[in-house]
Amino acid sequence: MTTKGNYILSTPPPAVRRLKFAMLALALATSSQVLAQYPERPITMIVPFPPGGVADTVARPVADAMSKELGKSVVIENKGGAGGAIGIGASAHAKPDGYTILFSLSSISILPEADKILGRAPAYQLDQFKPIARITADPTVLVVREDAPWKTAKEFIEAAKKNPQSITYGSSGLYGTMHVPMEILAHAAGISMSHIPYTGAGPAVAGLLGNHVQALATGPASVIGQVKAGKVRALAHWGDKPIASMPEVPSLKSLGYDATFIQWSGIFVPASTPAQAIDRLKSGVDKLAADPAFAKTIGNTGSPLDYLSADAFADYWKKDAESMAATVQKMGKIE
Template sequence: MRKLAWSKAALALAAWIAAAAACAAAYPERPITLVVPFPPGGVADTVARPVAEALGRELGQPVVIENKAGAGGAVGIGQAARAKPDGNTLLMSLSSISILPEADRLLERKPAYGLEQFVPIARVTADPTVLVVRADAPWHSLQDFVQAARRQPGKLDYGSSGIYGTMHVPMAMLENAADIRMTHVPFTGAGPAVQALLGGQVQALATGPASVLQLIQAGRLRALAHWGEQALQALPEVPSLASQGLDARFVQWSGVFALAGTPAPVIERLRQAMRAVAQDEKVRGLIAASGSPVMYLDAPEFDAYWKKDSASLAQAVRRIGKVQ
């Protein structure tokens, strides 16, 4: 009886291995959707486009970007969370994926998704946000900006991609660290927020370098500071908040996720493809040119990084408190 049981177990295992191998060999059989939970023009979209093109080459099927903006990223992330876990729907998200569920709980709302609904595949970039103003603004340094905010509490408006998003949280950190008060004006994504800054509807914002580097280089925007600990590769002359005596740090990373429950062979296939994408010189060049050099982490390292970062961001949201 024991031999028969072991024989059946061995046959079942062999069948599972064969099925898994067949699943991996067949995947993908149709185009893949890469959900970007922000409108075109923001960091996630800027990184997603070269990644999608290269990932499609690696997988042998087109990877089609679907921009699904709203609620600081919650609309698109929630949509991706409801997809079938078969590898045919992926998510390109920013670090806001970790912030939004905690913000919903703080506001006593049902979260649009849970972090447990996603499996990290690869981190692509990781950049501190940058404080920018229009080039014709009267502030030429962080000190100028902070002093102006102190003189007129609530008078300066700053834009963001949405409440508790990756453009709102760092500015709230700056307010707390510098003991100033500004007015938050949320938009549907980084792209619209940057356009509002250029148009004079807001006076400042914090965003990843990829959203504003070309505008800084073109002389349309001015960078005053960043939320990192080391000099930025794209903007080495811009000081950090920490170097100016302000305790505020924030990294806006981008990463690719699959749905929890996606078959392990499909996850492994995606990991292999993303390793190749991260090493693709064309992809690295395009992303670096936008101001966000590739800072690749494979799934295990990304998972550990994500857990630690999520805990830190949840704490930051609780410090900010309820915002309506």
């Protein structure tokens, strides 16, 4: 026992110190063991769009494969609305314990900037997420009904020039990944069209098939079945190289229009998710990506596997977000 000023400072006996140290070591070991056993229960994968679109179509085989790899079910929860903002926002504010993950399209890069343009508080910020992996990366495809009068993209664009606002197109929501490419085309070609937003690609495709809208820009996975069935016609795409599932479809760039747009999909977690959980998810998805059977399954959706692991994806995402912010600023306020 020692004294300092008017206070008596006591040093615990060696036995007490040993007991406290043992208890601390046990607590740390128990905590590490719990995290090392992740996951111990099912994981919820939020898909911020209704069933039927690219995100949902690709997410389902990803969730199935992850369930087998992780040893626990990965359950899809479709939470659509506001071009993806509702589901992405819900994921950003979910408990960061590794049991809520997000499967998003590139709209995650666009929407915060769109909220700024519209003068409203963003539903989330990009730094609220950590990327786990990119799964696919496809250019969007311009499609119309098979009985539409336009056989080529040039015919479609000429019709839009002659009659501004006469052609209607559907999307997954304002500033979403089906809206932005059509605005890029409109600027590049000097045309204007009428935008009709839906809650996701699935409902928008249904709107096209039902003749409620005349055109769409969407990922190949959303429409490859309808193209093969002869229900819709693909006129062009927003990429810079041929699409594997639609090799005969020309790019807008090859037709002389400066219009490119990539609709990628990827897995994210809330930024504060424990490192052990993040590492387990990263290693699990990396292992899947190296499996030819997984690549074949993803390719069967109409969107081939275009994998980037976490670090490479983080770099890609940063550049994409900067590019999309500039695109949204160019688009300006649209309501």
